[in-house]
Amino acid sequence: MAEAAELTRVIKGCKSGNADSFAQMVDIYAPRCYGYFYRLTGDRDLSEELLSELFVKLVEKIGSYKGGAFESWLFRIAANIFHDHLRARQRRKKLLDAKRTELEAVPTGSPRSDGQDEKLDRLQIQLNRLDDDTRELIMLRFYSELSFKEIAALRSEPLGTALSKLHRGLKKLRELMEG
Amino acid sequence: MKNRDEDNLKVLFERFVPLAEAERAASEVHAGEEILRDHPAPQPRPELIVGIKLQINDRLAEHHRTAHPLYRVAAAAAAVIVVALIGYLTRAPQSQPNLSRAALIPTAIWESDDIASDDYDIAYFASEIEQIEAQVRALEAGDGESIGASALNDVEMELMQINTEFWKE
Numbered sequence: 001m002a003e004a005a006e007l008t009r010v011i012k013g014c015k016s017g018n019a020d021s022f023a024q025m026v027d028i029y030a031p032r033c034y035g036y037f038y039r040l041t042g043d044r045d046l047s048e049e050l051l052s053e054l055f056v057k058l059v060e061k062i063g064s065y066k067g068g069a070f071e072s073w074l075f076r077i078a079a080n081i082f083h084d085h086l087r088a089r090q091r092r093k094k095l096l097d098a099k100r101t102e103l104e105a106v107p108t109g110s111p112r113s114d115g116q117d118e119k120l121d122r123l124q125i126q127l128n129r130l131d132d133d134t135r136e137l138i139m140l141r142f143y144s145e146l147s148f149k150e151i152a153a154l155r156s157e158p159l160g161t162a163l164s165k166l167h168r169g170l171k172k173l174r175e176l177m178e179g
Numbered sequence: 180m181k182n183r184d185e186d187n188l189k190v191l192f193e194r195f196v197p198l199a200e201a202e203r204a205a206s207e208v209h210a211g212e213e214i215l216r217d218h219p220a221p222q223p224r225p226e227l228i229v230g231i232k233l234q235i236n237d238r239l240a241e242h243h244r245t246a247h248p249l250y251r252v253a254a255a256a257a258a259v260i261v262v263a264l265i266g267y268l269t270r271a272p273q274s275q276p277n278l279s280r281a282a283l284i285p286t287a288i289w290e291s292d293d294i295a296s297d298d299y300d301i302a303y304f305a306s307e308i309e310q311i312e313a314q315v316r317a318l319e320a321g322d323g324e325s326i327g328a329s330a331l332n333d334v335e336m337e338l339m340q341i342n343t344e345f346w347k348e
Contacts, residue, residue, distance in 0.1 A: 022235045035220035059238045123218035160195045170211025
């Protein structure tokens, strides 16, 4: 995580429309946000699109950031972008119902050859076996680095519910990976 | 990745479940997150990062342009023009009945079968034609002796003159 003082300076620069500050913001958060999108979609191209959309939206919305946990604010936007994508995908699915089976059968990740990439694919496959909501909670927890209280607030659900979902989800993921 | 409340996860679970169960749950969460740490997601391509920064620069430049006072004045002027155009276009169909009243040919003349009474020139030429027809009929009846041999030529010349003058109008 970026140092608080440094992050405050960068945010201030972004609010005043400074391009260098936005570039710094991209350097700080792009890897985590890309990981978040990639683990949710399993698709490199789509993750790139969503990441671009996130930072373009950041330019538009930075004026509305009024302080507080910046990561919480940023990942709320990221989560909204992902949900918008899901809704759009749902609409497309309805329109292309006849081709649904074919579309779902298309592998979502880019083909890779080295051992590390095969390992990544294995995790992605098992993550895809979790339900959408649990997978999103796990990824939000892992990539946003937010506290559980912040995550529960962001998702507008009770702390106990978020804790319970995360526990069950990670336990299942471990079983899937070891199985 | 690190978690801000990693150390108090057990405490959080203790709010909802007994101590032993909370310890086990916290341990299982840590184990699950360890799997995620062991399988890092791919990093974004450097080209993507450069592309995003360029996109941001474009967007910022656009914001600066739209924030300029002259741009706002131009936008306001454009809006006024658009509103005026919309107003004009939406009123246009109502003015169409006036156009029909301003037609070049009066409806009464257009619908009349009595052409001679509608137009002075046409009436004049019609009377000329009638007069020539009478002369032709007189020649055919043999009443043209008094007129002489040049009478037919005169009639032809008169017809040609009428024809020429008619198309001059």
